Amino acid sequence: MSIAIQVWDLPLRLFHWLLALAVLSAVITGEIGGALIDWHGRIGVLILGLLVFRLIWGFVGSAHARFTNFFPTPAKINAYLKGQWKGHGHNPLGALSVIALLGVLATLVGAGLFANDDIAFQGPLFSLVSKSVSDKLSSLHAFGFNVLAALLVLHIAAIVFYARVKKHNLVRPMLTGKKHVPKDQAIEVSNIGVHRLVLALAIAGVVAWGVSSGVQYLTPAKAAPSAVQSW
């Protein structure tokens, strides 16, 4: 007898698919460059907002969204590898992947904010560091992309592996939020008040806005165009 339980809350699912879409768009615009590099920068700020939201949601979201719920300790990983893990959210190996992906994305976004392309693009926080530091962070941004690509391949390969070999569909729960589990393992997941969602979104929005636009108020000299001389 199996029963459907709520495993991923709606904000978490929206976060996941928006992030997937944003990362794909960032890759495409970053690879093409030219006029699209400005969109690459804007999408980067969106990803920053999404990551801040996810960080907060990891503390105030519903049970399976919380870091304390899925943080992969060696004991948990060991139990999972022996087939003794009994949870419903991210399994301990999946949790490693989640943390690695979020960490690499945070590094890419963080470095990208200070980056420049030596053409006509500078990240929104470029003026806060020296050119040589910006160059270093630009290199880190470029290198980090390879790590992200490798993790994404692993992410998708794992989903295919679970679907084909373990006959376990991981995509549907990320769409519907529901997962079928044996009745005796069912747990009640309480809903999260909307005020927490509003608060998390507000903080994420303020951080993203502050980084993309607010920083100009920290460096007023840069914002004012220099006077044009007649010579």
Place this chain on the structure above:
Amino acid sequence: MKFKLALALVIASANTAAIAGQAEDQQVKFRQSAYSFAAWNCSKIKNQVVEHPETFNKDQVIAAANSIAAVANSGLGALYGPGTDQATGWKKSRLKPEFFDKHDEVVKVATAFNKEANELQKVAATGDIGAIKTQFGKLGETCKSCHDSFRVKDADAK
């Protein structure tokens, strides 16, 4: 005796290398300067056409586009002599060594840059902000294609 001869040869070759290195360093310095100057002019166009079109000043944008075209048409290829991938101008060159093995591809990206820079000069003269913006994007793509192919990604790799 043999040792002294060997020592003399080592010193002589080191000297030659130092002198040859100076010419290469100079080429790198000139080309870094040329691209920096082009980048300054690109930033002016970006500012007045893309970021703050309300500040668009036709004469300034034309002057900037003319400057970029002048850099592109100045014969920059002469500054890519053999060994300049190892030389230091204002800072160490980030030119990839394989630049010297891929002649056809180099000509392709270099010609593309020249073509789009000349086109930008023409479009700037019309004063059509939308058209300048589009052409400026095309120019940026040619910068990027050369960076992707022939510039070491790691700013500190050398």
